[in-house]
Amino acid sequence: MTEVKERPVRRGGRGRHRADTADAPAPRSHAYRQLRHPFEPQKVFSDDGIANIHNMALRVLRELGIKVLYDEARGIFEKAGALVDHDTLMVRIGDDLVAQALAVAPRSIRMRSASPHREQMLEQGAMVFYPGSGCPNVSDLERGRRPGSLASYNETIKLHQSFDVIHMFGPSAEPQDVAAEFRHYEMMRGQLIHGDKPMFVYARGRQQTEESFDLIRLGLDLSDADFVDGVWALTVINTNSPRQLDVPMAQGVIDFARAKQLSIITPFCLAGAMAPVTIAGALVLQHAEALAAITLAQLTHPGAPVLYGGFASNVDMKSGSPAFGTPEHIKFAIASGQLARHIDLPWRGAAGSASNTADMQGATENNMGIWAALQANTTVTVHSAGWLEGGLCFGYEKFINDVEALQTVAELCAQSPEDEDSLGWSALEDVQPGGHFFATEHAMARYKDAFYEPLVADLSNFGAWTDAGELTSSQRATGIWQQILRDFKAPTHSGSVAERIAGYIADHIDKGGAPPAGG
């Protein structure tokens, strides 16, 4: 494995202060990489309430069951003792099967990547930020809103790579200009050659999944033993709420479990639409669906890496649209954290925004989601930067501004010194009433990295800001992402990776690629 060199231009942190030592890794630059939650998890339900939700979810699985569209998955459930109706495709799962699955699901998952310093331990207490993903469109102030393309996909991968606080790659932009049977090749190539972060793989059919794993092994020169030592690929498994698991998703659970790669189990329960209107009720459904998929993974391979997951929010009762960053979304997140701790698993939540543009609404919705994640001690917060339109669009300027919020909360993970010298008696003694502390030895020794330096926030006064063109933070963000893309340098291992995978991809394209459907 090649250790990737610290990029000379790192955004955020102390970048600008250490221009003179730009090539040396700065101590603070690593602070955003492996984060632990700074705050105690909070509660919205009593412990009894959480136990009742868990028990009601077990009852749903036991008495009502879940519809499983994929025959291989039904077979796995049936063999283990679940009650399967092959006419209705309903699978009823006993409490014992769920309990056995929860007993063997791992509590700690080592998420690996091309560079060891990018690894994440996915476990209770870890705080991992995942970019806004799954967007069919992208937009920026320079080029407007447009369908996602391979060019924009690769740009978003470069943006993820450029901020330490974005801990993994995600499919921010769907490369719609690449045919579906070849798309996974380009999505893997983009991740492999533009950076060194943990990678995602879409579960869009067995052949695509297996070829994506091939490309990771090949690109990073991993043996089969390396590939199952920790986890190199993650996928998101969305159940089809209510109570349904479709073919590609069930197949994805099975394929990832067999390959010992990570399934992030994610019911998307919109209270009032695909889930009961109450928070408690929607969580019963989320929990039942997540437990069903976790059970399938563990029946396939005991110890298969999975994250419990929730992405519950409410619908807007006026438009019927999904809402994000609402009080209900925050409560869902915190309660999901309670449920994850109840079953003692690492888990995923989500931030996100329904706003159509990078405005105050967009910022507030996402900030609420981020802070919900802090209250909830969410392990992996998906869609934490860049989401617009409830996920229908990835906004470049939105991404930059959301990263500022993520860096702000990431800074909270660093303990502020409370030693005698930090209490500052010498400075307090030096400075007379009405004086200032700028020039004290105490300040001079520390000023260079005393404070977080903003990425896009402009703290100049109104006159200076007016003279500079009255740019909003969204407008300033344009210059920032443009500069990142202009200056982007791929990791040093990029060339050799590209060479190793080129032949494989060319061969498979010649052979017609791989169909995106399950089967």
Place this chain on the structure above:
Amino acid sequence: MTEVKERPVRRGGRGRHRADTADAPAPRSHAYRQLRHPFEPQKVFSDDGIANIHNMALRVLRELGIKVLYDEARGIFEKAGALVDHDTLMVRIGDDLVAQALAVAPRSIRMRSASPHREQMLEQGAMVFYPGSGCPNVSDLERGRRPGSLASYNETIKLHQSFDVIHMFGPSAEPQDVAAEFRHYEMMRGQLIHGDKPMFVYARGRQQTEESFDLIRLGLDLSDADFVDGVWALTVINTNSPRQLDVPMAQGVIDFARAKQLSIITPFCLAGAMAPVTIAGALVLQHAEALAAITLAQLTHPGAPVLYGGFASNVDMKSGSPAFGTPEHIKFAIASGQLARHIDLPWRGAAGSASNTADMQGATENNMGIWAALQANTTVTVHSAGWLEGGLCFGYEKFINDVEALQTVAELCAQSPEDEDSLGWSALEDVQPGGHFFATEHAMARYKDAFYEPLVADLSNFGAWTDAGELTSSQRATGIWQQILRDFKAPTHSGSVAERIAGYIADHIDKGGAPPAGG
């Protein structure tokens, strides 16, 4: 006292759903009025670290002292046993005086107002939001940026009045077109006739303070006994960091203590400028200054209502400007909460924004401050809506968008039901896999007030949003504040209040008003 009728148009909450019963108070409309913190307070320093900051602050007061520019205040300190140097104006305060003050300062303060349902109990655990205040300028998208005037002052009071989540009036806009010696008359008149929330009084000289108290007694028809039964007026006392208390502020502490009205003690400690560069060091200074002013209040009148306060943040090392919503600001807030609990007093913190316009930066900065207040269990969060330019400007659109954030966190105070029926078995049983819950009896019975309804957030899809003119949340906010001001109806008591104070104000204007300086 006149009970003020519920305004028919209330923003936020369930307003639009209950148009048919617009005149009846809705159960949820009161939910934002008396809030209790929904989350446990968090820590950034160890308990020992907090004790060390407290002890170091005592050492500062004991060994270094504080410069007190007002002779009457020095006299009060000296009489109580503090060491006063009348040449240097330095007052050194022993630990025993501070301890005695902390022993008698009230733990719970009843903040009264024209309407009993607007009262606030200021105590640990209460969550009170105070509008962005002290701004010399105002701005909105319609009329641009301009110096504060009496017209804009009265508009901002009406905006405060129109949202339950804004719990008190604050001087959002300085009426610069009213001469300084008459200004307090108009500021009191505005608060008395446009609403029924707890009121502020600037401590700008003894005569102005006393006349402001007169106007409250007169306007609300209070006896002297009524006026000291709880607290009817608050003021903010800023120490002049480092270690200085000027004439108007010291006089304010004394005047408010004697009148049994509330002083909110607020050192404004900017780490790296007027305070040590470290968080721990800046807090030593904040704590020392706050303790000195609290001691002065308690020496003046044992049991005088005071809030401990902090408004510490960092300076931007590039521009030297105060920064808000930064990681350091958040840490200061949480640690200030620890210090307030250490001395067992209710306290004030602050949100706020340095942004020059109502953009993502402005939203994020303020949201960070609001969430810091939740982590800190801040009793009164000042500048929680509308601040731009670090307080140099009050933004109307910023205010509306910030109110959305406040309403969102206020909703978290309501416990979500976790009873059997809320778990939704009946709905889960009814809805088949792949179905939806819209039409279930469970949803129909609840949908009207199941979810928070946004104030300014627009959840329509991109097409609908584009057709509607592609308005940002700031642009939409213009229509909202305009409609509020257009539809504004003063409380029913307004006419009689106006009559009761008119003669007093006319007489005092004839006599030349009251000078704004201390003396």
